[in-house]
Amino acid sequence: MSDFSGPDDYQKNFDPKAYLTYYTMTVNSKENEFLVFVLTQLAQIFNSGEVKGETLIDIGSGPTIYQLLSACEAFKNIIASDFTDRNREEFKSWLTNQPGAFDWSPVVQYVCQLEGDKISWREKEARLRKSIKQVLKCDVMKSNPMDPVVLPQVDCLISSACLEGACKDLETYAIALKNIGALLKSGGHLVLVVALECPYYMVGDVKFSSLFVTEESVRESLGRAGYVIERWEKSKASDHFWETSTELSGYLVVVARKNA
Numbered sequence: 001m002s003d004f005s006g007p008d009d010y011q012k013n014f015d016p017k018a019y020l021t022y023y024t025m026t027v028n029s030k031e032n033e034f035l036v037f038v039l040t041q042l043a044q045i046f047n048s049g050e051v052k053g054e055t056l057i058d059i060g061s062g063p064t065i066y067q068l069l070s071a072c073e074a075f076k077n078i079i080a081s082d083f084t085d086r087n088r089e090e091f092k093s094w095l096t097n098q099p100g101a102f103d104w105s106p107v108v109q110y111v112c113q114l115e116g117d118k119i120s121w122r123e124k125e126a127r128l129r130k131s132i133k134q135v136l137k138c139d140v141m142k143s144n145p146m147d148p149v150v151l152p153q154v155d156c157l158i159s160s161a162c163l164e165g166a167c168k169d170l171e172t173y174a175i176a177l178k179n180i181g182a183l184l185k186s187g188g189h190l191v192l193v194v195a196l197e198c199p200y201y202m203v204g205d206v207k208f209s210s211l212f213v214t215e216e217s218v219r220e221s222l223g224r225a226g227y228v229i230e231r232w233e234k235s236k237a238s239d240h241f242w243e244t245s246t247e248l249s250g251y252l253v254v255v256a257r258k259n260a
């Protein structure tokens with residue numbers, strides 16, 4: 001149990017700059033199989049018209065924006081969130097175009113390409129920045145994760161690789177899914193990106209625990225928390241991938257609807 005990385009570990013030891021090295025997209029995108037798979041899925045989901053509305057909340061954004069690049073085609077308003085102060089600062093640094101902010105442009109260009117080069121990458125960045133209205137503190141363990149802020153229920157939630165880090169067991173995982181579900185309208189969509197069968201991940205030199213979830217346990221937890229699964233895409237991790245920084249069997253991108 002003591003191996004679990006809790007809130008204090010995140011607040012003290014999660015270095016956003018070290019984490020962002022995962023998202024350095026090189027020409028050889030083989031190293032970025034996670035990004036390639038997830039961005040392709042998200043481009044399909046948010047450009048197909050199957051998931052759209054006024055407002056989307058990103059749960060546990062961390063210091064990253066890749067997960068919102070296609071979402072801003074389907075939602076006018078985006079609310080980002082994270083538990084740690086440093087992650088929210090790093091996120092805002094990109095949002096307000098500060099010198100020294102992480103360079104997302106290779107990733108932004110890749111997403112533009114996936115979407116058929118309808119707009120330039122600079123226009124895409126501007127569109128995303130314009131759509132992000134707030135960056136809030138969030139704790140998925142609270143019954144209102146945005147406490148003390150009370151938000152009206154929204155049309156869509158997205159969450160990527162957050163709950164596996166935040167939850168110590170499957171019981172808590174289902175509770176967290178339920179807690180975030182309170183932010184969602186009945187019939188609204190949850191887009192969930194999951195690292196499958198991953199026991200830990202490295203952020204620089206610091207090891208963070210990750211809840212080991214299988215496809216079956218994700219399916220069951222979603223059901224328990226009141227969601228109906230609509231789309232289920234899995235990609236297997238290649239053997240060599242990330243071998244020094246984590247072990248995992250694959251990734252899932254799931255679209256589920258909150259039961260009316």
Ligand code: SAH
Pocket residue numbers: 007010014059060061062063064067082083084087138139140141159160161162163165166
């Ligand atoms: N979504 C990003 C970051 C994932 S890393 C990505 O796709 O890369 C895991 C994130 O979960 C970290 O940013 C961490 O601060 C956040 N987190 C950890 N515990 C949390 C909690 N209880 N509530 C909300 N976020 C939490």
